[in-house]
Amino acid sequence: MLTKKGAATRQRIIEAASAEIRERGVVATTLDDICRRSGTGKSQLFHYFPEGREQLLLAVAEWEAGQVLADQQPYLGELTSWPAWHQWRDAVVERYRRQGVHCPLGVLITEIGRHSPAAQAVTARLLEQWQRELQTGLERMRADGHLARDVDPARTAGALIAAIQGGVTLLMSTGSAEHLESVLDLCLDYLRTA
Amino acid sequence: MLTKKGAATRQRIIEAASAEIRERGVVATTLDDICRRSGTGKSQLFHYFPEGREQLLLAVAEWEAGQVLADQQPYLGELTSWPAWHQWRDAVVERYRRQGVHCPLGVLITEIGRHSPAAQAVTARLLEQWQRELQTGLERMRADGHLARDVDPARTAGALIAAIQGGVTLLMSTGSAEHLESVLDLCLDYLRTA
Numbered sequence: 001m002l003t004k005k006g007a008a009t010r011q012r013i014i015e016a017a018s019a020e021i022r023e024r025g026v027v028a029t030t031l032d033d034i035c036r037r038s039g040t041g042k043s044q045l046f047h048y049f050p051e052g053r054e055q056l057l058l059a060v061a062e063w064e065a066g067q068v069l070a071d072q073q074p075y076l077g078e079l080t081s082w083p084a085w086h087q088w089r090d091a092v093v094e095r096y097r098r099q100g101v102h103c104p105l106g107v108l109i110t111e112i113g114r115h116s117p118a119a120q121a122v123t124a125r126l127l128e129q130w131q132r133e134l135q136t137g138l139e140r141m142r143a144d145g146h147l148a149r150d151v152d153p154a155r156t157a158g159a160l161i162a163a164i165q166g167g168v169t170l171l172m173s174t175g176s177a178e179h180l181e182s183v184l185d186l187c188l189d190y191l192r193t194a
Numbered sequence: 195m196l197t198k199k200g201a202a203t204r205q206r207i208i209e210a211a212s213a214e215i216r217e218r219g220v221v222a223t224t225l226d227d228i229c230r231r232s233g234t235g236k237s238q239l240f241h242y243f244p245e246g247r248e249q250l251l252l253a254v255a256e257w258e259a260g261q262v263l264a265d266q267q268p269y270l271g272e273l274t275s276w277p278a279w280h281q282w283r284d285a286v287v288e289r290y291r292r293q294g295v296h297c298p299l300g301v302l303i304t305e306i307g308r309h310s311p312a313a314q315a316v317t318a319r320l321l322e323q324w325q326r327e328l329q330t331g332l333e334r335m336r337a338d339g340h341l342a343r344d345v346d347p348a349r350t351a352g353a354l355i356a357a358i359q360g361g362v363t364l365l366m367s368t369g370s371a372e373h374l375e376s377v378l379d380l381c382l383d384y385l386r387t388a
Contacts, residue, residue, distance in 0.1 A: 123367065155376045159357075162377035166360025173317065182349045183356035190384035 002048075010048040010059075013038045017060045022104050026057070026111045058118055061108040065126040068105065069133070071095045076130075079137025082146065082192060089184050096168050097177045103168075131157045138191075148194045156191070163187050196242075204242040204253075207232045211254045216298050220251070220305045252312050255302040259320040262299065263327070265289045270324075273331025276340065276386060283378050290362050291371045297362075325351045335385075342388045350385070357381050 002010060016038035020029045031053060035045055049056040069076065072095065075088035105126075112119040131154075138153035167180025196204060210232035214223045225247060229239055243250040263270065266289065269282035299320075306313040325348075332347035361374025 120367070127364070156380065158373050159377040159380040162360035162364055162373040163353075163357055163380075164360065165363050165373075166356035166358065166377075169359050169363055170321070170356055173314070179352050179356040179359075183353040183360075186350065186353040186357075186384055187380060189388070190380055193387060194383070 006048070009040060009044065013040055013045055013048060013056070014059050014063050017056055018063060018104065021060065021107065026107050031056075054112070057108055057112055058122070061105060061112060061119065061122045064105040064108060065122050068095075068126060069130060076133050076137075079134070080140050080144070085137070085141075085188055085191070089188060092164060092184065093177055093181055096171055096180060101172050101175055103172060106172075127161060131161045134160050141191075147191060151191070151194050160187055200242070203234060203238065207234055207239055207242060207250070208253050208257050211250055212257060212298065215254065215301065220301050225250075248306070251302055251306055252316070255299060255306060255313065255316045258299040258302060259316050262289075262320060263324060270327050270331075273328070274334050274338070279331070279335075279382055279385070283382060286358060286378065287371055287375055290365055290374060295366050295369055297366060300366075321355060325355045328354050332385075341385060345385070345388050354381055 013034060017029070017034045020033050020037055024033070031042065031045060034056070035042055038045075045056070046052065049059065072088060072091050075084055075091050078084055079088060105123075109119045109123060114120075135153045135157035138147060138151065138156055141147040142149065142151060142153060163183040163186075164180070167177070167183050170179040171177050207228060211223070211228045214227050214231055218227070225236065225239060228250070229236055232239075239250070240246065243253065266282060266285050269278055269285050273279055273282060299317075303313045303317060308314075329347045329351035332341060332345065332350055335341040336343065336345060336347060357377040357380075358374070361371075361377050364373040365371050
């Protein structure tokens with residue numbers, strides 16, 4: 001267990017690493033850069049990340065995954081009306097439009113090794129959490145009579161996750177949010193009329 | 195211009211390269227392997243691909259992109275009724291389920307260089323052609339009165355491309371076609387009720 005101060009230092013290192021990597025790229029970022037930016041010494045860094053660079057990159061990836069969900073709040077956690085769903089939709093589009101063609105989480109996953117168990121666990125956990133939040137929203141909408149009884153919240157939440165994933169992939173290859181917007185609008189139109 | 199025989203030889207080399215790469219991976223596949231499998235000599239291979247390996251890999255990528263569309267025929271070219279749309283949906287799911295977690299086109303694009311203009315042109319052309327075929331299907335459905343007038347065929351075709359892209363990306367990371375099926379079903383449900 002880390003003390004409160006220890007947890008804050010660890011978090012400062014992670015956020016400094018995230019900022020360096022966003023600015024300079026993951027390959028060019030050294031532990032020295034991260035120490036300088038976070039105002040910590042090398043021995044302090046190794047106290048929190050005894051396995052070094054790889055362990056730190058994984059922690060940064062976990063933090064970036066958390067940011068994906070945090071950027072959708074407060075809407076994602078309060079999907080209790082159609083206006084809330086549309087605000088969430090706008091927040092998602094805005095987030096990915098701002099992010100553009102460079103995905104900080106994707107860069108880290110590639111560096112850690114796309115097929116490594118650790119990297120796969122980070123993305124699997126993010127997708128599960130995201131899908132669960134959407135499912136909770138759909139369940140509440142259905143319980144309140146805003147959604148047809150025959151809409152399956154789990155399956156539909158999975159469809160929404162796929163829609164976002166595809167829209168973001170196309171945004172990253174074309175630079176345009178058009179696909180992301182049209183597929184999210186199609187999904188919301190479907191839900192409102194279902 | 196190639197003669198008919200020349201075009202056939204060139205195509206035999208491309209298909210041999212595709213098969214070798216699918217079996218052994220792109221890094222392990224040598225020009226000698228491809229010559230052996232296609233029954234051609236090195237000088238013949240360089241006659242058709244004077245710039246060598248890179249030029250051949252690009253031709254294989256173009257061919258694999260063509261296969262993505264070919265695997266959806268005859269349905270993709272004849273989307274004139276709801277049963278045809280559902281047969282197309284099943285063909286897409288079946289194609290990607292069979293393909294599993296290894297995407298032959300993706301492997302080639304990575305090897306050529308995901309950000310190279312040549313690789314980007316191959317994927318851009320595939321997505322455009324695919325989207326145009328879906329748009330044609332939607333336009334015909336609308337002209338025949340099977341689809342509401344306020345459905346925008348171009349925008350909706352883009353949404354379908356995003357849905358497939360996301361479903362396939364998740365299939366490749368999870369091994370399951372569940373997301374692909376649920377997002378395609380949501381889109382078709384939307385179109386039938388729109």
